[in-house]
Amino acid sequence: MKNAAAPIRVMMTKLGLDGHDRGVKIVARVLRDAGIDVIYAGLHRSPEEVVTAAIQEDVDVLGVSLLSGAHMPLFGRVLDLLKERNALHITVVGGGLMPDEDVAKLKEMGVADIMRQDSTPEQIVATIRRVVAERSDA
């Protein structure tokens, strides 16, 4: 039911206990300047909190940033909860530093894409637009 004139809604958050939010804030500004609505949900959220917020905000994309290697179970939990709560219309995108095999595994689990640390603003915006377009086509 989303019409073309409505801005894309993206929620940005960070799972787990590590790190700061500078990167997340920079990405938020990049997306805002591309005409996207960004809901910034803050640091150190649990998968339950992240999924509850994403559902209430009805975002198109849930952007989850992670720095540490302990991300697999957390991502898995987010995807499980979205399914459990009937919210698979929300696309999950990951961000951060991780080895290639982890990227492949995450994609297999249902994460639409992973943005690397060195993504340019153009790449970030393009990725968001692409995953939203792919979902609408489906």
Added chain:
Amino acid sequence: MDLVPGVLRGETVPIARLLSCAEAADDASRPALARIFEHTGKAHVVGITGVPGSGKSTLTAVLAEEFANSGRKVGIIAVDPSSPFSGGSILGDRIRMADIAMNPNVFIRSMATRGAMGGLSRGCLDAVDILDAAGFDIILIETVGVGQDEIEIVQAAHTVIVASAPGLGDEIQAIKAGILEIADIHIVTKCDRSDSNRTILELKGMLKMGDLTKFVEGWEPKVIGTSSLRREGFEELAATIDRHRSYLETSGEIVKRRRKISETRMLKIAESLVRKRFYEERLGSISELCGQMERKKIAPDAAARQLLARINGE
């Protein structure tokens, strides 16, 4: 998919999805919103405004918890400005509401102003309807208070709260045009700070000055100090909101406020429909009439009237 039955049952996913339709303000969702409208009128709508950084989001969260703990369902609409350049926005109020985000009696939704003059988009008022129909007892709307916005919130809310932080520009911020006139309840936030007592006194002093006092029979604007940090003052605040609500009902003032809200909503939508028609005519009548004006064949006033007549004619 028909979202309305799920909304009326108070289910989260349908509520959230219909809110997106309201925000998109597309014609496809009009029939659903019209059905929702039939089920509205039960919720008490509280507008919370104040200058940036005055502590609105933090206090909204603590207040919501106070109501939720007494068994009431609380809907929050947190409005932030859209970028005038890109149309996008960064909606950050939710960060301050993390403590209540998991409360099953609380639903939080962030919205952008979407260029709406005065801060409240048409979608925001439709969002209030959706939460009302979904069974939320109290709806808290947080809007950023700059210029017009404070006035706008009056035309959407039953109870208007203005939040001021101590010392934040001292007296000047309280004198800010119109602020004293619109508040049913004033909150001085951050009362864990030592300069808060002075701000409370100043505010009370100003409200006593005859020409500034909002004269409403039976309700004198209240000044309440709160500290979100220490969770102090919120019992009093919640009780005062409830008292204001019963005052509105027993005095009949609620009828006037409802009328004002109806009028504003209708006029705003009519305005946006006219603006849309103008936009559609930019290559038609508008461009033709501009040409005539440039050749001095028609004066601006007559051109404007002709444009309106042509749009109505269709």
